[in-house]
Amino acid sequence: QVQLQQWGAGLLKPSETLSLTCAVYSESFSGYYWSWIRQPPGKGLEWIGEINHSGSTNYNPSLKSRVTISVDTSKKQFYLILSSVTAADTAVYYCARTPITGHCSTTSCYNDYWGRGTLVTVSS
Amino acid sequence: DIVLTQSPGTLSLSPGERATLSCRASQTVSRSYLAWYHQKPGQAPRLLIYGASSRATGIPDRFGGSGSGTDFTLTISRLEPEDFAVYYCQQYGSSPQTFGQGTKVEIK
Numbered sequence: 001q002v003q004l005q006q007w008g009a010g011l012l013k014p015s016e017t018l019s020l021t022c023a024v025y026s027e028s029f030s031g032y033y034w035s036w037i038r039q040p041p042g043k044g045l046e047w048i049g050e051i052n053h054s055g056s057t058n059y060n061p062s063l064k065s066r067v068t069i070s071v072d073t074s075k076k077q078f079y080l081i082l083s084s085v086t087a088a089d090t091a092v093y094y095c096a097r098t099p100i101t102g103h104c105s106t107t108s109c110y111n112d113y114w115g116r117g118t119l120v121t122v123s124s
Numbered sequence: 125d126i127v128l129t130q131s132p133g134t135l136s137l138s139p140g141e142r143a144t145l146s147c148r149a150s151q152t153v154s155r156s157y158l159a160w161y162h163q164k165p166g167q168a169p170r171l172l173i174y175g176a177s178s179r180a181t182g183i184p185d186r187f188g189g190s191g192s193g194t195d196f197t198l199t200i201s202r203l204e205p206e207d208f209a210v211y212y213c214q215q216y217g218s219s220p221q222t223f224g225q226g227t228k229v230e231i232k
Contacts, residue, residue: 045223061220062220094168104216105157108216108220110214110216111214112181115168116168
C-alpha cells in the first residue's frame with residue numbers, strides 16, 4: 001500500500017516563502033517521479049513540478065522562477081519551496097506519485113497516488 | 125501548453141443513468157496520453173483511467189474511457205451514489221502536464 005503524508009505551514013503573509021514536506025510510505029521510492037500539484041479554492045488543478053530519487057527535476061514554466069523541489073532519499077521525503085507568495089498562491093497543495101514506466105510519455109505521466117492535501121492561505 | 129476543455133460544466137443525472145463526459149484538447153494528445161480522475165469534496169483526486177482507456181487498479185468496469193487525437197470521452201454506464209463528484213481530464217503527452225477545468229456530476 002502506498003501512502004503519502006504531507007504537512008507544512010497553512011497561513012502565510014504576502015512575500016513569504018511556502019514550505020511543504022511529503023513523506024512517502026512505500027517499498028519503492030526510486031522507481032518514480034514525485035510531484036506537487038495545487039488547486040485554488042473552487043478551481044481546477046495545476047501541476048507545479050516533480051523530482052526523482054536522484055534529484056532530477058522538472059518544473060512548470062509558469063512557476064519555475066519561484067519553485068524549488070528537493071528530495072531526501074534516506075527519509076523518503078520530498079519538499080516544495082515556493083518563494084514570494086501572493087494571494088494568487090492560495091490553494092490546496094497536493095503531493096503525488098508519478099510513474100515513469102508503463103503508459104507514460106517521455107516527459108510526463110499520470111499521477112496514481114495522492115496525499116490528502118494541505119490548504120495554504122496567503123493573506124495579510 | 126495544451127489546453128483541455130471539458131463539457132458540460134455540470135451534468136445532472138439520477139442514480140442508474142448513463143453519464144458521458146467530454147474532454148477536448150487544443151492540440152493532439154500524442155499516443156492517447158490522457159487520464160481521468162474524480163474528486164469528492166474535501167478529498168484528493170483519484171485516478172480512474174490512464175492511456176485514454178485503461179482502468180486504474182480497483183476501478184470498477186462501469187467506468188470506460190475512449191478517444192484519441194483531440195477528443196476524449198469518459199462514460200459511466202450506470203451511476204452509483206458514490207460516483208457523484210467532479211471529474212477532471214489530464215494530458216501527459218507533453219510538458220507541462222495540464223488538466224481540464226472539470227465536469228461536476230450532480231444528483232438530479
